Amino acid sequence: MREEIFLGNGAIALGLVEAGCQVLTSYPGTPSSEILPEVVRLVKSEGLNTYVEWSTNEKVALDNAFAAAIAGKRAACCMKQVGLNVAADSLMSAAYIGTTGALVIISCDDPGPHSSQTEQDTRFMARLAKVPVFDPSNPQEAREMVKLAMDISEEFMIPVILRPAIRVCHARQNLSWAPVKNNDRKAHFEKDPARWAATPRFRLVLHGELNKKLKKIGQRFEGLTNHNFHDLDVGKKYPFGIIAGGVPYAVVCDIFNEEKRVDIPVFKVGTPYPFPEGPAEEFVSQCEKVLVIEETDTLIEYLLRDKTKVMGRLSGHVPAQGELVPKVVYDLINDVLAGLHLDPFTGVKDKDAFDLVKDLGLPVRKPTLCPGCPHRASFYAIRKARPKAIFTSDIGCYTLGLNLGAVDTCLDMGAGITMASGFYHAFGQDEIEQPIVATIGDSTFFHSGTAGLLNAVYNGARFVLVILDNLTTAMTGMQPTPALGIRADGSRGKAISIERVVSGCGVDFVEVVDPYDTKEMTKLVKKAAEYTIAPDGGIAVIIARHPCVIAYREEAVPKKKKVTVTEDCVECNFCLERFECPALYKDDELGRTAVNQALCIGCGVCLDVCPKGAIVEV
Amino acid sequence: MKTANFILSGLGGQGVLFLTKVLAQAAVNKGFSVMGAETHGMAQRGGSVVSHLRVGDVGSSLVMAGSAHYVLALEENEAYRNIPFLAKAGGLYANARQNRFPRQEVGPYLKKMGIVCRSLPAGEMAMELDAPMSLNLALLGFFSSFGEGPVSHKDLSETIEQITPNRFKAINLKVFDAGFQRGVKEQSGE
Numbered sequence: 082m083r084e085e086i087f088l089g090n091g092a093i094a095l096g097l098v099e100a101g102c103q104v105l106t107s108y109p110g111t112p113s114s115e116i117l118p119e120v121v122r123l124v125k126s127e128g129l130n131t132y133v134e135w136s137t138n139e140k141v142a143l144d145n146a147f148a149a150a151i152a153g154k155r156a157a158c159c160m161k162q163v164g165l166n167v168a169a170d171s172l173m174s175a176a177y178i179g180t181t182g183a184l185v186i187i188s189c190d191d192p193g194p195h196s197s198q199t200e201q202d203t204r205f206m207a208r209l210a211k212v213p214v215f216d217p218s219n220p221q222e223a224r225e226m227v228k229l230a231m232d233i234s235e236e237f238m239i240p241v242i243l244r245p246a247i248r249v250c251h252a253r254q255n256l257s258w259a260p261v262k263n264n265d266r267k268a269h270f271e272k273d274p275a276r277w278a279a280t281p282r283f284r285l286v287l288h289g290e291l292n293k294k295l296k297k298i299g300q301r302f303e304g305l306t307n308h309n310f311h312d313l314d315v316g317k318k319y320p321f322g323i324i325a326g327g328v329p330y331a332v333v334c335d336i337f338n339e340e341k342r343v344d345i346p347v348f349k350v351g352t353p354y355p356f357p358e359g360p361a362e363e364f365v366s367q368c369e370k371v372l373v374i375e376e377t378d379t380l381i382e383y384l385l386r387d388k389t390k391v392m393g394r395l396s397g398h399v400p401a402q403g404e405l406v407p408k409v410v411y412d413l414i415n416d417v418l419a420g421l422h423l424d425p426f427t428g429v430k431d432k433d434a435f436d437l438v439k440d441l442g443l444p445v446r447k448p449t450l451c452p453g454c455p456h457r458a459s460f461y462a463i464r465k466a467r468p469k470a471i472f473t474s475d476i477g478c479y480t481l482g483l484n485l486g487a488v489d490t491c492l493d494m495g496a497g498i499t500m501a502s503g504f505y506h507a508f509g510q511d512e513i514e515q516p517i518v519a520t521i522g523d524s525t526f527f528h529s530g531t532a533g534l535l536n537a538v539y540n541g542a543r544f545v546l547v548i549l550d551n552l553t554t555a556m557t558g559m560q561p562t563p564a565l566g567i568r569a570d571g572s573r574g575k576a577i578s579i580e581r582v583v584s585g586c587g588v589d590f591v592e593v594v595d596p597y598d599t600k601e602m603t604k605l606v607k608k609a610a611e612y613t614i615a616p617d618g619g620i621a622v623i624i625a626r627h628p629c630v631i632a633y634r635e636e637a638v639p640k641k642k643k644v645t646v647t648e649d650c651v652e653c654n655f656c657l658e659r660f661e662c663p664a665l666y667k668d669d670e671l672g673r674t675a676v677n678q679a680l681c682i683g684c685g686v687c688l689d690v691c692p693k694g695a696i697v698e699v
Numbered sequence: 700m701k702t703a704n705f706i707l708s709g710l711g712g713q714g715v716l717f718l719t720k721v722l723a724q725a726a727v728n729k730g731f732s733v734m735g736a737e738t739h740g741m742a743q744r745g746g747s748v749v750s751h752l753r754v755g756d757v758g759s760s761l762v763m764a765g766s767a768h769y770v771l772a773l774e775e776n777e778a779y780r781n782i783p784f785l786a787k788a789g790g791l792y793a794n795a796r797q798n799r800f801p802r803q804e805v806g807p808y809l810k811k812m813g814i815v816c817r818s819l820p821a822g823e824m825a826m827e828l829d830a831p832m833s834l835n836l837a838l839l840g841f842f843s844s845f846g847e848g849p850v851s852h853k854d855l856s857e858t859i860e861q862i863t864p865n866r867f868k869a870i871n872l873k874v875f876d877a878g879f880q881r882g883v884k885e886q887s888g889e
Contacts (some may be wrong), residue, residue, distance in 0.1 A: 086723055086733065117737045195738075219734070219758060252760035253719075253735035253752075255727045331758035338758075339766075407763035428765070434783035435764075437808050445862075446746035527704075679831075 082257045087119075089245060089252040092220035093159075093187060094119030096227030101183075101264030102157050104132045104141035104149035107569075109557035110161030110472045112194035112250035113189035116556075117159065121570050127261045135525055135560055135569045138528040139164035139496070143171040143186065150184035150240070151277065152268040155231055159187035162203050167494065167529070170204065175240050176210045177287040178276060179570075183234040183241075185227060186212075190246045192328075192377040192404040198476070198493065200402060202378035203244040204353050213298050214242040214354050215308070218331040220254040226308065226351070233301070237294045239324075245340065246376055248404075299355035308351025311364050319346055322368035323414070324361070324381060326350040329374040332410045340426050350375075350685035356384040364387045365390060372398060372417050376405055392417060397431045406411045451685040452664040453638055455627035456549050459596040460487035461690065463518050463547060466606035470516035470545075473500040477522040478551050483663045488520070495529030497521040502533070502542035516610060517544035523579065524554035531586055538587040538620055543613040545606060546622045548579060550628040551595075552644045559632045590603055590621035597627055599689050630682060641683030642698050647675050654690055660690045700731065702755035703849045705786045709773030709794075710746050712888040714835035715777040718771065719750040721839065724756040725850040736760035738796070747777060754849045771842060773835055779805060792842050794821035794834060801818040817841070817882075825878055830870045837878035844882025852879060 087095060093116050107117040116135060124131045132149075136142035139160040139238045148156035160168065172186065188206070191197040207214035215230050217223035223245050228232050230241040275283050285607065302309060308378035313319060323345060323538035325333045330349045335343065348364040350357065352407040353375070365371050373382045382393040392398040399405070399413055415426050450457045460482040463472070474480060474488040475497035482488040490500055501519035502655050508515035521530050534546070554560040561567040567578030583591050590612045602625065614669050630637040646665075650673035656665055657674065665687065668675035674695075705722060709715045716737060725732045736751040751762045764783045771792045772778030778793035782805060785791060791814055793800060800818040801809065801868035809816055836859065843852035850858075856875065862880040863871045 084727060086720075086727060088737070219760070248736060248760050251737045253723060253733065253737065254760075255723075255733050328759060332761070334758045336763075381840070407759065407761050408765070411763060433808060434785075437805060438780060438782055441779055441802070441804060443780055 082259050084255055084257045086253055086255050087220060088115055088255070089220040089223060089249045090115035091119040091237065092224040092254065092256055093227055093245065093250075094123055095258055096224035097157055098123045098127065098129060098131065098257075098261045099224070100228040100231040101266070102131060102231070102506055103154045103264050103266065104146055104156040105159070106134050106136045106138045106146045106156075106379050107138055107159045108142050108164055108306075109554055109560045110164050111160045111162070111557055112191055112247040113159050113187065114557040114560070115250070116187060117569060123261065124226065124570070124629070128494060131262065131264050133569045139168040139561060140171050143168040143175070147171065147175050147180075147184060147240075149268075150180040150182045150234075150261070152365070153182040154266065154268060154271045155183040155235070156186060156532060157185040159189070161197065162190045162201050163197055163199060163493070164188070165203060165206050169210075172206070172210045172212070172240065177284055177291055178279065178290070179238040179287070180234060180240065181238060181271070183231045185230045185234055185241050185243060187243045187245070189250050190244055190377055191228075192246055195247060198491070200377045200379065202376070203242060204380045204587050205252065205378060207242045208354050209381065211295060211304070212240050212242055213295075214244050214350065216244050216327040216351060216353055217249050218349075218351075220249060220309070221256060222251050223249050224256065229308075233298065237298055237536060239291070239298070244327070246328050248296065276425055281652055284568050294354050300589065301357065302352040302355055303357045303359045305352060305357070309349065309357045311348035311358055311360060312612075313346035313364060313367055315363070317367065321369045321370050321372070321417070321423060322346040322348065322364060322370050323374060324348045324350060324364065324385070325374040325502040327376050328383060329376055329405045329410060332405065332407050333374060333414070336407065336411055336414065336426075342615065350381055353380050353384070356381070356502040358386070361385060362387070370421060371578055372414070374399060375498070400422055415599065447484070448481055449661065449663050450610045451630055452476065452662055452680050453630040453686075454478070455551055455596050455625070455629070455637075456482060457485065457660065457662060458599050458627070458686045459547060459625040460485045460519070460550055461686075462488050462596060462599045462602035463520070463606055464659065465599075467516050467518050467545070467610055468601045470518045471504055473497050473519045475521040475525050477525050479520055479522055482520065485659060494525055495521070495533050497525075498530055498533035501544040501546065502537035502540065502678060505537075505542040505544055506540070514614065518606070519546045520549055521546070523548060523550040523552065523564060524560070527563050527577070531582060534583070534586040534620070543619055545609045546611060546620060547606070548583070548622065548624045548665060550579060550624050550626040551632070552626070553629045555629045555632065559629070561613065579624055583624070588620050588622050590619065593624045593625070593626055596625040597684065599686060630684070638682055638684050640673050642685030642688070643683060644676055644681065644685060644687060644696055645699050646676060647695045647697055648673070649693045650674050650691070651695075652694055653692065655692055656687060656690050656696065660687055662687060700849065702753060702757055703769070704767045704768045704786075705752040705754070705848075706762055706767045706781050707750040707752060707797065707833070708777040708781050709748055711748050713748070713773040714832065715750050715773060717750050718773070718835040718839060719861065721836075721855060721858050722732065722752055722850065723749045724862055725854040727859060728861075729850060729854060731849060732756055734760045747780065749781065769842070769848060771838055773838060775800060779845050782808070784814065785814050788815070790815045790817065790845075790847060793818045794838050796820050808882060813840040817845070819878060819881060821878060824881070825874050828870070828874050828877060830874050833871055834869075836871050836875040840875040840878025841882045844879045844886065
């Protein structure tokens with residue numbers, strides 16, 4: 082046995098290979114991104130032959146894994162919670178059809194949200210699709226649940242979801258583990274069109290089968306005492322009990338241990354759907370009041386039959402949004418204890434420190450593009466060329482272009498393009514010529530850009546689209562894109578040319594530029610804009626290509642330029658507001674803008690930015 | 700063992716994650732269980748980086764406000780920002796100049812809570828040793844000189860040796876030791 086500190090996503094990866102997962106597909110997204118690389122690490126160290134791929138999006142990933150699972154393999158697919166929206170079409174249908182091997186979908190939730198556009202709760206997606214869901218409280222439990230989920234999936238021939246929240250994915254915990262063996266099960270596909278290609282008439286039959294499976298799985302879950310359990314004495318009455326799942330369960334346990342509280346029973350729900358009705362009824366019947374603490378929404382609260390005793394989000398006892406961090410859980414339980422005239426907690430309930438820190442005027446550190454980021458150069462040029470445009474953008478690092486006033490919208494993956502065409506037609510209907518510049522990243526373009534671009538071309542929309550190609554998927558941790566021709570395990574794949582894809586979508590104006598040359602790029606954006614209003618024009622696409630400075634350090638800035646700000650600076654703040662580089666700051670002692678040399682990476686892009694020419698090379 | 704709660708904070712690129720890794724590995728080497736929490740993704744782009752590390756048998760990865768035994772901050776403002784995490788009689792260790800740390804406004808609160816406040820110009824020390832990237836270990840060495848927490852100076856030193864890539868091993872240990880010596884000197888009243 083080896084003892085090693087694993088990231089939560091590493092523990093999930095370990096669980097996957099231990100469960101004999103043969104096929105793993107994924108699209109990166111925080112907090113799920115490290116699962117696949119950790120599997121790759123284990124595949125290499127243990128000499129496994131697991132097939133691993135970064136798919137172009139979550140739906141593509143799920144379809145691929147599903148095919149493996151109906152060829153009898155043990156397959157898994159991982160993504161972030163909003164990625165499951167993209168894969169929802171696949172999920173809903175796969176639930177009816179079922180599997181012959183195993184299919185485990187790992188969808189990672191982000192209460193907070195820390196790095197997502199919503200706080201949506203994957204457990205509700207499981208309920209909607211009618212598939213079982215596991216909700217782990219820590220990395221070790223996630224690891225165990227992956228294996229259990231594989232077994233349940235295979236036994237009942239149904240996709241199963243594991244829903245780890247960010248505090249499981251990005252927790253670190255020491256785990257002991259033994260060498261892992263390869264799973265040599267061979268692919269086998271038995272033709273059965275009534276099932277694999279079911280028409281609506283057969284879908285009704287499949288729905289009936291699914292309902293039967295769920296009933297049986299529900300019974301199985303009731304006996305799953307490692308993950309669904311309570312600590313009340315049977316027959317005894319309690320004034321108050323807590324029902325909790327996932328990360329909040331771990332928080333509640335820590336608080337009760339710290340406070341030495343043994344008077345309040347706790348029911349842990351590790352499988353919120355199908356809901357373990359029996360143990361839940363037993364628990365609720367012995368408590369006068371029950372508080373439900375779950376993330377992120379109200380699944381358990383909805384599924385409890387007897388609502389007369391229940392307190393939670395619906396009754397206002399638990400905050401309806403935001404992460405349930407320990408202090409929040411502590412305070413909310415304490416408030417409930419006070420309301421029920423039970424002994425309060427004994428720890429300090431001191432809010433002075435928060436007020437103290439609030440009054441210190443500490444620097445607000447909002448998310449910012451890195452010094453030297455090529456997106457900053459692109460946004461600067463775009464805004465300079467088309468100051469009056471509507472700037473539709475997308476999901477990725479470059480959403481932070483909003484700091485430069487060059488991003489007006491961010492809806493979902495691919496919406497930089499689809500909203501641009503939407504705006505075009507909305508204004509076009511009123512015969513208004515509204516300039517529009519859309520931005521989308523390289524990976525996001527492959528994820529869901531093409532359908533929107535085809536649609537925009539076909540329906541005659543006109544706008545400038547800038548594809549911000551930094552040769553990586555930066556925000557989620559530098560995963561390769563299809564344009565690089567490098568696959569998830571580092572092996573060679575076929576590189577896909579963005580230019581050719583864009584041309585293939587029917588776009589006739591496609592130009593490539595290095596955004597570090599902001600003058601050239603500004604010119605090009607103007608030229609592209611003219612094309613969008615020319616009689617025989619259309620959509621103009623610019624590919625702004627420069628490597629990410631984090632992923633490619635040396636290559637990204639081959640010739641470092643040392644820059645400084647001269648006395649010509651008139652403190653107009655133009656560079657601070659419109660270029661917003663973290664290495665430029667206002668030096669109160671000097672009375673002008675200055676360069677923080679520790680942060681500056683010497684890209685030299687700012688040399689063209691100052692209206693007074695006060696930023697110069699040393 | 701009673702649980703020990705750490706908050707490790709700083710700015711992106713200062714080595715908060717490596718600092719966390721050293722402490723966690725040292726604890727595991729001693730046979731303790733660890734649970735920690737990290738920052739990734741969009742939240743990482745902001746500049747403030749916070750790691751939680753809990754040594755002992757615990758369920759959740761986050762340290763509750765008011766219950767950290769130690770806050771190690773690689774930047775002065777990040778030290779102040781994390782004061783609400785500190786428990787009574789906790790220790791605040793910061794990379795800051797000694798003559799101006801802590802700011803006056805926080806003095807009464809720290810005193811009321813019995814929080815011990817110690818600072819070291821870790822950034823300058825690391826810079827002098829030509830290893831600005833190792834300032835995290837200067838502060839860790841300093842911390843280790845006070846004999847606080849579940850792992851000793853020796854445990855930490857061995858762990859740095861164990862997990863540092865070869866080419867940085869000598870310099871990391873040198874910076875760690877410089878921080879340690881400064882702490883020892885401070886305690887002998889020099």
